[in-house]
Ligand code: ES4
């Protein structure tokens with residue numbers, strides 16, 4: 271008997287550089303003549319134990335050294351789409367970190383075109399409609415972000431929106447007021463990581479100062495009942511990443527994850543994989559572990575999938591198509 275086809279959903283919180291699997295890191299290092307500081311796969315895998323967000327970011331940025339050519343970015347993107355399609359992902363809004371490549375001497379054209387060339391045919395090739403989101407590193411300056419955004423606009427990069435990621439604490443949303451205003455003028459969608467390690471006030475700032483439409487993570491909203499009420503009333507989407515939160519110790523263990531409380535509060539939450547090559551699994555593994563550890567019901571799973579589709583930036587037509595598939 272064939273395996274049941276997975277539930278259709280949208281993945282809204284995914285860093286393409288976080289899909290770089292250890293095997294591909296070794297293959298690209300070999301192809302590009304790059305010497306890795308690990309003798310073998312097991313030695314690399316032994317580094318995947320994180321104590322907080324920064325300890326992960328250090329390895330995440332270091333491993334990007336193997337991404338040199340358009341082909342490298344394209345191969346990474348193709349591998350993600352194949353894996354995501356198997357997990358039930360039918361629409362993906364994919365973040366990339368251009369500044370993490372520019373700082374290594376890789377041009378905007380190389381990194382953006384490498385990813386975008388594969389996204390252009392993702393629906394035909396993988397059955398996954400896609401959008402590209404340029405994320406900016408909040409531990410760098412706003413001027414750096416503005417310069418890169420202008421570069422993306424000048425090259426007519428096929429981006430649907432901008433995001434804000436990297437080291438959160440000490441880098442509040444208000445640091446990027448001009449960046450988000452400029453993105454708005456350019457007609458781009460706006461999202462930001464907030465309330466992952468940072469306090470609930472960063473979520474408020476992202477909404478009030480940056481006018482974001484969606485919050486990445488947002489789990490720390492649960493510490494502020496007034497904020498929860500606002501997020502529920504305004505149906506603000508929160509793209510939650512359970513395995514990421516456990517691996518980066520934002521929560522102690524999956525059994526203690528706030529997702530069930532967030533659902534019970536009526537928040538518009540979805541389940542996403544964040545950096546699946548680093549956190550122990552793609553979106554299907556996130557769901558499987560939620561089911562086994564938290565006893566997530568069929569009702570909640572369908573609600574989470576519907577939330578992901580409705581909270582996406584896909585066309586109304588595509589949303590209806592996927593919602594019909596979900597209920598069919
Ligand atoms: C990230 Cl989990 C997470 N948080 C913040 N920034 C990131 N970049 C890649 N993954």
Ligand code: ZN
Nearest residue numbers: 435463486544
């Ligand atoms: Zn993230």
